[in-house]
Amino acid sequence: MKKKKTSENYLDLIPGRRETLDWETDAEDKITLLQENKGIFHTIARKIFHRPRISRIHLDEMGNYIWPLLDGKRDVYEIGQLVKKRFGDKAEPLYERLITYLELLKEYGFIELRTKG
Numbered sequence: 001m002k003k004k005k006t007s008e009n010y011l012d013l014i015p016g017r018r019e020t021l022d023w024e025t026d027a028e029d030k031i032t033l034l035q036e037n038k039g040i041f042h043t044i045a046r047k048i049f050h051r052p053r054i055s056r057i058h059l060d061e062m063g064n065y066i067w068p069l070l071d072g073k074r075d076v077y078e079i080g081q082l083v084k085k086r087f088g089d090k091a092e093p094l095y096e097r098l099i100t101y102l103e104l105l106k107e108y109g110f111i112e113l114r115t116k117g
Contacts, residue, residue: 011080011095013113015102016072021110023067031064033057033110062087066101070111076102 017023022034035055037046045051059067065086069079080098083091091097105111 008115010099011077012075012116014072014075014116015070015079015105015111015113017067017070017111018109029064031059031067033059035108035110062091063101066098070105072114075116 022036024032024034026032033056035057037051037053037055042051046053062083066079066083069082074082076095076098080095083098084094102111102113106113
């Protein structure tokens with residue numbers, strides 16, 4: 001018996017920042033995500049390769065605009081419309097780029113995607 005695929009519309013998903021992730025904004029409103037490196041692998045890497053305990057991830061111009069919008073209230077479509085209004089043609093192909101960006105943030109554990117309801 002085949003499993004029935006459920007198809008979700010990605011534009012209806014609601015991205016929200018991981019509550020335990022720290023981030024800071026500098027004087028120029030540039031956002032830096034602060035990811036603590038935990039676990040045995042990271043401990044070894046810190047000692048042998050002199051890696052920092054906290055990684056600092058600097059967002060680009062579009063990321064700086066999108067990050068505050070990931071409040072767990074707006075869906076991907078709404079965020080896309082705000083990005084389009086702010087960046088215009090510079091954001092094209094809009095939803096392909098936005099979805100790829102959100103997937104990367106999800107993969108790294110910076111955000112969660114949930115369905116409406």
